[in-house]
Amino acid sequence: MKTKAISSIFVLFAIAAGMASMAPDAFADHAEVAIVTVDESGFSQTCAEAQGGSGCYVPVTATVDVGGVVTMTNTDPTGVHTFTSGTVDGFAPSPDGVFDTGVLMSGDAFEWVPEAAGEQPYYCMLHTWMIGTIIVQEAAAEEHADDHAAEEAAAAEEAAAAEEAAAAEEAAAAEEAEHAAMEHAEAEDVELMVMISDAQVMGGTQIELEFNVLHLNYDLTATQNGEVVFEEKGLHSMELIATHQIDALGSDENPIDVEVVSLGIGAPGDEDSWTGPVGQVTTAKVVPEFGTIAMMVLAVAIISIVAVTAKSRVVPRF
Numbered sequence: 202m203k204t205k206a207i208s209s210i211f212v213l214f215a216i217a218a219g220m221a222s223m224a225p226d227a228f229a230d231h232a233e234v235a236i237v238t239v240d241e242s243g244f245s246q247t248c249a250e251a252q253g254g255s256g257c258y259v260p261v262t263a264t265v266d267v268g269g270v271v272t273m274t275n276t277d278p279t280g281v282h283t284f285t286s287g288t289v290d291g292f293a294p295s296p297d298g299v300f301d302t303g304v305l306m307s308g309d310a311f312e313w314v315p316e317a318a319g320e321q322p323y324y325c326m327l328h329t330w331m332i333g334t335i336i337v338q339e340a341a342a343e344e345h346a347d348d349h350a351a352e353e354a355a356a357a358e359e360a361a362a363a364e365e366a367a368a369a370e371e372a373a374a375a376e377e378a379e380h381a382a383m384e385h386a387e388a389e390d391v392e393l394m395v396m397i398s399d400a401q402v403m404g405g406t407q408i409e410l411e412f413n414v415l416h417l418n419y420d421l422t423a424t425q426n427g428e429v430v431f432e433e434k435g436l437h438s439m440e441l442i443a444t445h446q447i448d449a450l451g452s453d454e455n456p457i458d459v460e461v462v463s464l465g466i467g468a469p470g471d472e473d474s475w476t477g478p479v480g481q482v483t484t485a486k487v488v489p490e491f492g493t494i495a496m497m498v499l500a501v502a503i504i505s506i507v508a509v510t511a512k513s514r515v516v517p518r519f
């Protein structure tokens with residue numbers, strides 16, 4: 202028993218040491234920097250600085266040299282996230298097109314090589330309270346003395362590990378980044394993303410749709426056992442989030458199938474001026490068995506009218 206207690210203490214030390222080496226400063230290697238997402242940052246806003254948190258990305262402010270490599274990894278086992286360059290005002294995002302990881306499933310990573318010095322803000326398209334900053338500096342700028350030596354060593358180790366993990370993807374990632382840049386140039390505003398979440402509310406099911414665009418017109422249909430339990434055509438979402446109440450409960454045996462079909466983006470009733478992708482965006486099986494408050498991400502999907510949709514990661518998720 203005593204041995205066990207002692208070894209537990211060792212484990213604790215190891216964990217503490219590990220955590221210390223993960224302190225934000227340890228990442229401040231300027232040639233390479235790794236940014237990760239905070240666990241459960243998609244469900245709770247407590248990580249957000251507005252809520253007094255320390256940031257939903259770690260480190261929340263990262264520094265890298267021009268020509269260096271920023272590796273962005275979704276390390277959150279509970280959700281999907283993006284690193285999208287630009288700013289967000291409340292729920293209204295303004296992507297600036299410098300980089301966009303697209304939807305990163307847990308464990309996915311993306312590399313960005315900054316080409317110009319300056320401050321680059323970014324956010325998560327799916328959880329707009331998640332924001333971070335990358336400070337890009339000239340490579341020759343500020344090589345301070347050895348007060349950072351230990352940290353740099355730790356960071357280098359960290360970076361080496363990240364590099365190893367990323368090495369296999371590197372060539373592909375570079376190519377992908379190029380494509381992504383092209384895609385952005387051509388298709389900035391026509392990519393449509395819808396995320397479906399659900400919760401059990403008032404004996405029924407609350408469906409929450411989260412969009413990456415304002416003013417989406419769409420049809421929403423829900424069926425259970427082949428019967429339509431909810432059907433609304435020509436819905437219009439003024440905001441990035443729309444909530445619908447369905448008077449039925451899904452279960453493992455009798456799930457509710459939800460389908461979202463995009464009709465286009467624009468003012469309601471003015472179909473001729475609508476833009477953006479049209480067609481089925483996503484479907485999801487709704488089984489709200491996890492309490493009344495938690496929203497569960499059921500599906501994330503992106504459709505796009507450009508030819509390079511293969512690069513846009515259509516990710517239906519059940």
Ligand SMILES: [Cu+2]
Pocket residue numbers: 242243281282283325326327328331
């Ligand atoms: Cu997120």
